[in-house]
Amino acid sequence: MIELRRLTKRYGEVTAVEDLSFDVRPGVVTGFLGPNGAGKTTTMRMILGLDAPTSGTATIRGRRYADLASPMREVGVLLDARAVHPRRSVRNHLKCLAQSNGLARSRVEEVLGLVGLTRVADRAAGGLSLGMGQRLGIAAALLGDPEVLMLDEPVNGLDPEGIVWIRTLMRELAAQGRTVLVSSHLMSEMALTADHLVVVGRGRLLADVEFDEFIRSSSRESVLVRTPDAEELACRLRDAGAAVRPGAEDTLTVEGTESAVIGKVAMAHGVVLHELTPHRISLEEAYMELTRDSVEFGAAEGSGR
Structure with a gap:
């Protein structure tokens, strides 16, 4: 369990995180989402004691990270996979971490196999591809077989096979009762991975x-309707209080009413329906709707630069 209570971080006059409170529970994958500059990385750094909060608390299993007796055995962390000595081999990097944290050397070979790096274990870490470097960062996070995992953008640089692998791994770890907090900008991947969502914008909690x-x-659930009598049905549905947008090839997008109601209106007025398909809004659409006013670094409209 990770617990945040009224966590705040200010840098001079800039507030990076403001009065943030939420729990990350064991047994589920919690997706930590927010636009660039929303305060996600700052929040994770405060949980780990890398940044001191201005006020509030962040605890892991009831204790501050600095008070954990054996941090790598309790918390696995991926913040920056590039934070390795470039000339040290993959295997030796993990051996150094294991030795300095009192972990068995046999665990190094276990995690090398788990993340698919056994064949490149003697290669210098600085010569790894972006995806292989990411796997090394994940291996380091798993080295202590921790109960809590905190992963910042773990799919960055991974190929499709690697993305499926890390997704499966996170879900398996959560199913074992571990606490998994993962931040990502890939909404399509979070839709397949996360059970619970924490969304922040401009340092404030938007959803938990x-x-x-x-x-x-x-608010954007809709129904796609296809009918040769599109204009007639659109008028009838608007009279019934629905929002209707005409589309191509005799289609309508209807918001504010359910498929069953649309079908009844069509039948009552003799309108033939060729298609009636409810559209479940995607995570990306729901996320964009929620964070629309919290985007700090957006592109200028009409600019191609």
């Missing part, structure tokens, strides 16, 4: 909710 509830709470 189960994945399915986050999708259901969006």
Whole structure:
């Protein structure tokens, strides 16, 4: 369990994180989402004691990270996979971590196999590809077989096979009862991985909710309708209070009413339906809707630069 209570971080006049409170529970994958500059990395650094909070607390299993007797055995962390000596071999990098943290050397070979780096274990870490370097960072996070995992952008640089692998691994670890907190900008991947979502914007909490509830709470659920009488049906649905947008090839996008109601309106007025398909909003659409006013570094409209 990770617990944040009214966590705040200010740098002079800039507030990076403001009054942030949420729990990361064991047994589920918690996705930590937010636009660039939202305070995600700063929050993770405060949890790990790398940055001191201005106020508030962050604890792991009831204790501050600095008070943990054997941190790598309790918390596995991936913040920057490039934070390795470039001339040290993959195997020796992990051996150094194991020795300095009182871990068995046999665990090094176990994690090398687990992350798929056995064949390149004697290669210099600085010569690894981005994806292989990411696997090395994940190996270091897993080295102590911890109960809590904190992974910042773990799929960065991974190929499709690697993305499926890390997704499966995170879900398996959560199923074992471990606490898994993962930040990512890839909404499509979070939709396949996360059970619970914590969304922040401009340092403030925007949502702390189960994945399915986050999708259901969006105001943009819609129904795709295809009919040769599109204009007639659109008028009837607007009279019934629905929002209707005409589309191509005799289609309508209807918001504010359910498929069953649309079908009844069509039948009552003799309108033939060729398609009636509810559209469940995607995580990306729901996320963009929620964070629209919290984007700090957005592109200028109409600019191609």
